Amino acid sequence: MLPGGRRIPDQGDGTGKRLRRGPLAYHCAAEPRRHGRLRGHLLRRRRGGCGARHPNHCEAEASAYAPSTAIAPGAIGTRYHLHLRLGDGHIPGQSQLFNNHIPLDPELDEAIAITKTAALVNVSRGDLVPYVITVRNTLDAELYQMSIVDTLPPGFKYVEGSARMDGHEAEPSVEGRQLTWDRLDVAIDGEHRLELLAIVGAGVSEGTYVNRAQAFNAQTGEPLSNEATASVRVVPDPTFDCTDIIGKVFDDANMNGRQDPDEPGIAGVRIISARGLIATTDQHGRFHITCAAVPDEDRGSNFILKLDDRSLPSGYRVTTENPLVLRATRGKMIRFNFGATLHxxxxxxxxxxxxxxxxxxxxxxxxxxxxxxxxxxxxxxxxxxxxxxxxxxxxxxxxxxxxxxxxxxxxxxxxxxxxxxxxxxxxxxxxxxxxxxxxxxx
The missing domain is CATH 3.30.110 (Translation Initiation Factor IF3)
Incomplete structure (x- = not known):
C-alpha cells in the first residue's frame, strides 16, 4: 500500500473474493474473477488473477514490497485486488491473499503549479490575444492522466489550429467556451508550456475579461492545481469607436461668425477640453485632437471645447460662442471653429x-x-x-x-x-x- 493518502471508493467491479482478517494476510474463499478498471493517480490495476498461486494462498504480485512510483500505471508489478467477499471457506489456493498492494490517492490539490499569462493588456474587437499556460509537477512522483481545462471569457473564441504544447501542435477538445487537453503525463519536476490564440468577438463591450485555467485528474475530475487567471481589457478601437476633433481659429474680420475666403487663421491659440486635453493651432489656425472621446454607443455624448482667450494676440476678442458644445457620435469626426477679431x-x-x-x-x-x-x-x-x-x-x-x-x-x-x-x-x-x-x- 502507498501510505499517506485516502482510500479509493469501491467501484463494484471486483474479483468476487471473500475476505477475513488473519494473523498476517487476507483469507479468501471463492474463485477470483476478472479485475476491474479502477485506477489510482500513481498506480493502475492490471487485469488477471493471481500473479502466483500456492496451495493455501494467492499472491497478487510476486514482490512483498509496494511497486515504486517510477513504475508506470498498468505496467508489470501493479496488479492488485480491490473488491473482496468475506467468508469462512478454505479453498486451496484462495485461503489467503498476499502482496496485494492497493494504491491510495494522496491529496493532490496542489500537485500542479499552474500559471496563465496574456501577452496583451489592452485589446479591441477583432484582435488576437496570445495566452500562455504553464503547468509544473510539484510532487516527488510522476503524474499520469492529467487534463488541463481552459475557460475563455464570454465573447472570446479559440483560433483553431493555434494551440502548441511544448512547441508541438496540440488541438484541444472544444465545448462552448471550454477547451480541454486530456491524457497528459508530467514527470517529476516536469513542466509543460501550452500556447494558444483567442479572438475578441465583435459583440464584446468595453471592460475587463478574465480567462481561467486549471488542471484536473482525468479519472476522478478532482482539481490538481489552483485556478490560474489572465485578464485583458477591451478598449475602444481607434478607427471605429473613437471620435476625432478637428477645427480652426480664424480672424473674423466682419464678425459674422463664419470664416470667409479672405479671413486667415490665427496661429498659437490654445484650445482646451473639459478633460484637460490641450491643442495649439498651427500657422494656419488649424488644430486636431485624436480620439478625443468615446461617445455613448447608443445615443452619443456631448463634447465641449473652450478657446483660451488669453492666448489670442493682443487686442483680439472671441466673436463666436465660447465655450462651444457639439454632439459627438461614436466613430465620427466633428468640427469646432472659433472666430476672433481685433477690437x-x-x-x-x-x-x-x-x-x-x-x-x-x-x-x-x-x-x-x-x-x-x-x-x-x-x-x-x-x-x-x-x-x-x-x-x-x-x-x-x-x-x-x-x-x-x-x-x-x-x-x-x-x-x-x-x-x-x-x-x-x-x-x-x-x-x-x-x-x-x-x-x-x-
Missing part, C-alpha cells in the same frame, strides 16, 4: 475728482463726457476699459464707483439700441502701489 480698445480713466466726495454720484461737469464716449463707441465694435486711479480712498468705495460708471454706460448704450456688441473691462491702479489699509497694517 478697438477705448480707455476711460477716472479718479476721485470725478465723483462727489464720499459717494458714487458723478459730478455734473463730467456728465457730458459720457455722451461723447457713447458716440465714439457707436462707430465700430469696441472694448471699453475703465481705469480708476486711486490714492487714499476706501477700496470698497472704489469698487462701488467703478460699478456705478459701468451701470450708467450700459444703461445709456442699451437706450441707443445699437446693433454692435459692447464689452466693458475694469482695472484699478493705486498711486502708492496698494490700498491704504494694507500700508497701515505694516
Amino acid at each position: 478697438r480698445v477705448i480707455g476711460l480713466s477716472v479718479a476721485e475728482e470725478v465723483f462727489e466726495p464720499g459717494s458714487t454720484e458723478i459730478r455734473q461737469q463730467w456728465e457730458s463726457r459720457l455722451d461723447l464716449l457713447l458716440e465714439e463707441l457707436g462707430k465700430s465694435p469696441s472694448i471699453l476699459r475703465i481705469n480708476y486711479l486711486a490714492e487714499i480712498e476706501d477700496p470698497a468705495l472704489v469698487r462701488r464707483r467703478i460699478n456705478a460708471i459701468r451701470r450708467e454706460v450700459t444703461r445709456r448704450w442699451e437706450e441707443q439700441e445699437c446693433c454692435l456688441e459692447l464689452t466693458i473691462e475694469t482695472e484699478v491702479f493705486w498711486r502708492r502701489g496698494e490700498p491704504p489699509q494694507r500700508r497701515g497694517r505694516r
Whole structure:
C-alpha cells in the first residue's frame, strides 16, 4: 500500500473474493474473477488473477514490497485486488491473499503549479490575444492522466489550429467556451508550456475579461492545481469607436461668425477640453485632437471645447460662442471653429475728482463726457476699459464707483439700441502701489 493518502471508493467491479482478517494476510474463499478498471493517480490495476498461486494462498504480485512510483500505471508489478467477499471457506489456493498492494490517492490539490499569462493588456474587437499556460509537477512522483481545462471569457473564441504544447501542435477538445487537453503525463519536476490564440468577438463591450485555467485528474475530475487567471481589457478601437476633433481659429474680420475666403487663421491659440486635453493651432489656425472621446454607443455624448482667450494676440476678442458644445457620435469626426477679431480698445480713466466726495454720484461737469464716449463707441465694435486711479480712498468705495460708471454706460448704450456688441473691462491702479489699509497694517 502507498501510505499517506485516502482510500479509493469501491467501484463494484471486483474479483468476487471473500475476505477475513488473519494473523498476517487476507483469507479468501471463492474463485477470483476478472479485475476491474479502477485506477489510482500513481498506480493502475492490471487485469488477471493471481500473479502466483500456492496451495493455501494467492499472491497478487510476486514482490512483498509496494511497486515504486517510477513504475508506470498498468505496467508489470501493479496488479492488485480491490473488491473482496468475506467468508469462512478454505479453498486451496484462495485461503489467503498476499502482496496485494492497493494504491491510495494522496491529496493532490496542489500537485500542479499552474500559471496563465496574456501577452496583451489592452485589446479591441477583432484582435488576437496570445495566452500562455504553464503547468509544473510539484510532487516527488510522476503524474499520469492529467487534463488541463481552459475557460475563455464570454465573447472570446479559440483560433483553431493555434494551440502548441511544448512547441508541438496540440488541438484541444472544444465545448462552448471550454477547451480541454486530456491524457497528459508530467514527470517529476516536469513542466509543460501550452500556447494558444483567442479572438475578441465583435459583440464584446468595453471592460475587463478574465480567462481561467486549471488542471484536473482525468479519472476522478478532482482539481490538481489552483485556478490560474489572465485578464485583458477591451478598449475602444481607434478607427471605429473613437471620435476625432478637428477645427480652426480664424480672424473674423466682419464678425459674422463664419470664416470667409479672405479671413486667415490665427496661429498659437490654445484650445482646451473639459478633460484637460490641450491643442495649439498651427500657422494656419488649424488644430486636431485624436480620439478625443468615446461617445455613448447608443445615443452619443456631448463634447465641449473652450478657446483660451488669453492666448489670442493682443487686442483680439472671441466673436463666436465660447465655450462651444457639439454632439459627438461614436466613430465620427466633428468640427469646432472659433472666430476672433481685433477690437478697438477705448480707455476711460477716472479718479476721485470725478465723483462727489464720499459717494458714487458723478459730478455734473463730467456728465457730458459720457455722451461723447457713447458716440465714439457707436462707430465700430469696441472694448471699453475703465481705469480708476486711486490714492487714499476706501477700496470698497472704489469698487462701488467703478460699478456705478459701468451701470450708467450700459444703461445709456442699451437706450441707443445699437446693433454692435459692447464689452466693458475694469482695472484699478493705486498711486502708492496698494490700498491704504494694507500700508497701515505694516
